[in-house]
Amino acid sequence: MGAILDFARGPLFRLCFAIMILGLARIIFIDLWAAYRAYKKTDDKKMPWKLILGRTWEWIFPAKRISHDFRIYSILSILFHIGLIIVPIFLYTHIQLWKGAIGVSWPALPFGWAFWLTIGTIVFAVSLFIGRLVIKQTRQLSRKQDYLWLLLLLIPFTTGFICANLNISPQNYQFFMLVHVLSGELIFILLPFSKLAHCVLEPLSQLVSALAWKFPPNTDDDICTTLNKKGAPV
Amino acid sequence: MKTTQINSEERIKAFKSVKKPEVIEKQKLNVRYHVEEYDVNDRPRRFLEAFAAILKHSNYRMALDHYARVVSRCSRCATTCQIYQATGNPEDIPCRRSELLIDVYKRHFTIGGLLKGRISGRGYLTDEKIQQMADSYWNCTACRRCVLECPMGIDHGLITHLARYILSEIGIAPRALVVSTREQLEGQTKNTSAIPVPALQDTLEFLEDDMFEEKSVKIKFPVDVEGSEYVFFPAVSDYLMEAETLMGIAAVFTATGDPWTIGTGYYDGINYGLFYSDRILERVIKHVDAETKRLDGNKVLIGECGHASRSAKSFMPVYCGGKDALPVVSILEYTHKAWKDGRLKLDPNVVTEKVAYHDPCNFARNRWIVNQPREVLKAFCKNYVEMTPNGDNNICCGGGGGTVSIDEIRSYRTTVGGRLKAEQIRKSGCEILVAPCANCKKQLRELVEDQKIDCQVVGLHDLIYKAIIFDDSQIVNKEEQPAGNQDETGKEEK
Numbered sequence: 138m139g140a141i142l143d144f145a146r147g148p149l150f151r152l153c154f155a156i157m158i159l160g161l162a163r164i165i166f167i168d169l170w171a172a173y174r175a176y177k178k179t180d181d182k183k184m185p186w187k188l189i190l191g192r193t194w195e196w197i198f199p200a201k202r203i204s205h206d207f208r209i210y211s212i213l214s215i216l217f218h219i220g221l222i223i224v225p226i227f228l229y230t231h232i233q234l235w236k237g238a239i240g241v242s243w244p245a246l247p248f249g250w251a252f253w254l255t256i257g258t259i260v261f262a263v264s265l266f267i268g269r270l271v272i273k274q275t276r277q278l279s280r281k282q283d284y285l286w287l288l289l290l291l292i293p294f295t296t297g298f299i300c301a302n303l304n305i306s307p308q309n310y311q312f313f314m315l316v317h318v319l320s321g322e323l324i325f326i327l328l329p330f331s332k333l334a335h336c337v338l339e340p341l342s343q344l345v346s347a348l349a350w351k352f353p354p355n356t357d358d359d360i361c362t363t364l365n366k367k368g369a370p371v
Numbered sequence: 372m373k374t375t376q377i378n379s380e381e382r383i384k385a386f387k388s389v390k391k392p393e394v395i396e397k398q399k400l401n402v403r404y405h406v407e408e409y410d411v412n413d414r415p416r417r418f419l420e421a422f423a424a425i426l427k428h429s430n431y432r433m434a435l436d437h438y439a440r441v442v443s444r445c446s447r448c449a450t451t452c453q454i455y456q457a458t459g460n461p462e463d464i465p466c467r468r469s470e471l472l473i474d475v476y477k478r479h480f481t482i483g484g485l486l487k488g489r490i491s492g493r494g495y496l497t498d499e500k501i502q503q504m505a506d507s508y509w510n511c512t513a514c515r516r517c518v519l520e521c522p523m524g525i526d527h528g529l530i531t532h533l534a535r536y537i538l539s540e541i542g543i544a545p546r547a548l549v550v551s552t553r554e555q556l557e558g559q560t561k562n563t564s565a566i567p568v569p570a571l572q573d574t575l576e577f578l579e580d581d582m583f584e585e586k587s588v589k590i591k592f593p594v595d596v597e598g599s600e601y602v603f604f605p606a607v608s609d610y611l612m613e614a615e616t617l618m619g620i621a622a623v624f625t626a627t628g629d630p631w632t633i634g635t636g637y638y639d640g641i642n643y644g645l646f647y648s649d650r651i652l653e654r655v656i657k658h659v660d661a662e663t664k665r666l667d668g669n670k671v672l673i674g675e676c677g678h679a680s681r682s683a684k685s686f687m688p689v690y691c692g693g694k695d696a697l698p699v700v701s702i703l704e705y706t707h708k709a710w711k712d713g714r715l716k717l718d719p720n721v722v723t724e725k726v727a728y729h730d731p732c733n734f735a736r737n738r739w740i741v742n743q744p745r746e747v748l749k750a751f752c753k754n755y756v757e758m759t760p761n762g763d764n765n766i767c768c769g770g771g772g773g774t775v776s777i778d779e780i781r782s783y784r785t786t787v788g789g790r791l792k793a794e795q796i797r798k799s800g801c802e803i804l805v806a807p808c809a810n811c812k813k814q815l816r817e818l819v820e821d822q823k824i825d826c827q828v829v830g831l832h833d834l835i836y837k838a839i840i841f842d843d844s845q846i847v848n849k850e851e852q853p854a855g856n857q858d859e860t861g862k863e864e865k
Binding site: 192 | 421518685694
């Protein structure tokens with residue numbers, strides 16, 4: 138198991154991480170390129186930047202965006218996202234791994250914070266899972282993948298917590314660590330190709346929506362020609 | 372603010388179809404709105420061809436690609452959708468509605484979707500799915516309130532707009548809108564209400580006489596005056612149904628003295644293209660542009676109409692020359708500025724009833740016009756009350772997105788669409804509800820009638836007309852006035 142774990146933590150990690158970075162870079166590039174082309178195509182170059190940036194900011198830091206009709210669920214969702222971003226990036230052991238691999242490090246979360254934030258993230262994820270099942274409109278809207286994603290995201294948090302905080306045998310440690318690493322790598326690979334892509338695309342959403350209403354000129358003529366409707370009555 | 376779900380009796384009333392079964396059978400389309408005769412054969416193929424053509428010549432692909440990647444189904448949109456709140460039908464959740472079209476896009480216009488479809492042999496666009504879209508996308512009022520609630524920034528209103536556009540290209544669009552638009556673009560009268568020029572002129576003269584009787588001021592509707600600062604395009608139905616709104620607008624211009632005119636070449640601000648077709652949208656906008664240029668006007672002035680204002684404001688630069696396009700001004704902006712500059716005086720003792728203001732979605736959602744009409748109203752309505760939520764988070768009248776013009780779905784609009792609005796109006800206790808939009812006014816009047824709410828629905832300028840104070844120099848002593856009115860140049864009128 139030790140050899141598998143070394144492989145998972147070494148070359149496999151590098152591969153999965155590269156897929157994630159390149160995949161995310163690809164979709165960001167596609168989005169920005171499409172936005173650039175849309176901007177070039179339209180004659181109306183005046184963008185409502187204040188509105189776009191204001192709404193983007195409000196959703197990246199959604200303190201003002203807690204839904205009145207959906208208060209608990211939206212608070213849980215915000216806290217879950219905070220945990221999801223903060224814990225993996227600012228965990229001391231993760232930073233040490235980065236330091237060992239590429240020599241770069243950054244300030245880590247104090248142990249107590251990391252401990253409670255991890256527990257919190259697990260609790261929030263479980264609550265959101267239950268919420269999806271219990272709340273009528275959420276249940277009506279959820280697909281299988283929406284439940285599976287929450288479960289998949291739970292795995293590295295719970296296994297990481299077990300490895301870091303529970304007194305377990307070396308074999309069990311290796312097993313949980315392997316599951317921890319592999320589940321994390323699976324998330325890395327799936328990130329650019331699933332709804333989790335919103336982690337990088339969400340800040341572009343308001344721009345895309347605003348640009349989408351900036352139509353190109355003379356589409357009437359172009360579409361009529363393409364659809365062979367020239368001269369057809371309304 | 373939330374509303375309760377409709378009961379079974381209301382459901383039957385709301386979803387009752389007035390269409391004959393044989394028409395539904397012949398058109399292979401079980402929707403409540405009337406559709407003109409069209410080719411029902413091979414609909415999926417024709418739908419995809421139209422979709423492909425639109426994608427080729429538009430910017431929608433960018434949005435669809437983005438939305439397909441980020442859609443998360445968090446269901447926050449469900450909490451704000453007044454249609455879903457009233458029906459409880461999951462098909463009415465904005466996210467689910469949008470996915471009807473996004474799924475077609477993913478399956479037929481992305482490499483991944485095409486491969487997946489080939490391998491699984493599933494997911495093809497079917498005739499049933501087209502029927503589902505035809506029903507679902509016209510249940511939506513396109514109010515775009517869900518847009519504010521979506522953490523992913525998905526503009527469900529845009530998707531509704533696009534889906535209706537594609538459907539219209541294969542012949543599925545409400546007859547009420549298509550027939551009106553045909554008259555506007557290809558008919559003799561060139562307007563959606565089919566008002567011929569002589570009838571328009573008669574109406575204007577009649578209103579001028581009426582105003583002179585009431586105010587003793589020569590308030591004019593200038594017609595075809597070249598070189599005016601403003602060329603005026605109201606919702607043309609105002610000439611038939613909203614005389615007081617028009618009189619208020621004419622009164623404001625009389626008070627300010629700014630040159631404005633109505634053109635007889637084209638005088639309709641209504642643009643149903645915003646609701647169902649970009650091609651129509653473009654053609655109508657170009658008519659507005661051409662008429663303003665014909666009269667050598669400097670600015671396009673749109674009357675009290677949310678969708679007409681948004682169409683012109685947002686799409687004049689798109690279709691008529693970008694930054695060189697003619698500026699578009701809403702009458703609400705104009706009146707507010709005139710009042711703020713001290714050129715418009717209003718009597719605070721005339722309107723004593725409890726007054727509330729309804730934000731038309733097309734003014735407020737993008738925070739374009741929110742405070743201006745409120746400031747004017749508060750200046751002369753002693754008993755002004757605010758309805759909440761308001762501004763960019765306002766509640767739609769329930770007849771948005773062109774649905775108000777579809778008379779055969781009135782019971783749906785007033786039972787489902789406007790249910791939440793009705794509760795909001797009741798809660799405010801207002802006696803007068805100001806709605807500066809032709810569509811909102813029609814819908815809200817039907818709503819208060821059907822929901823039995825004791826409230827009068829008026830336009831902003833209806834109240835301004837009541838309260839406006841003219842300079843003494845403008846008031847004519849009728850006894851001294853010679854027979855026959857005279858215009859500013861001293862030339863005797865007909």
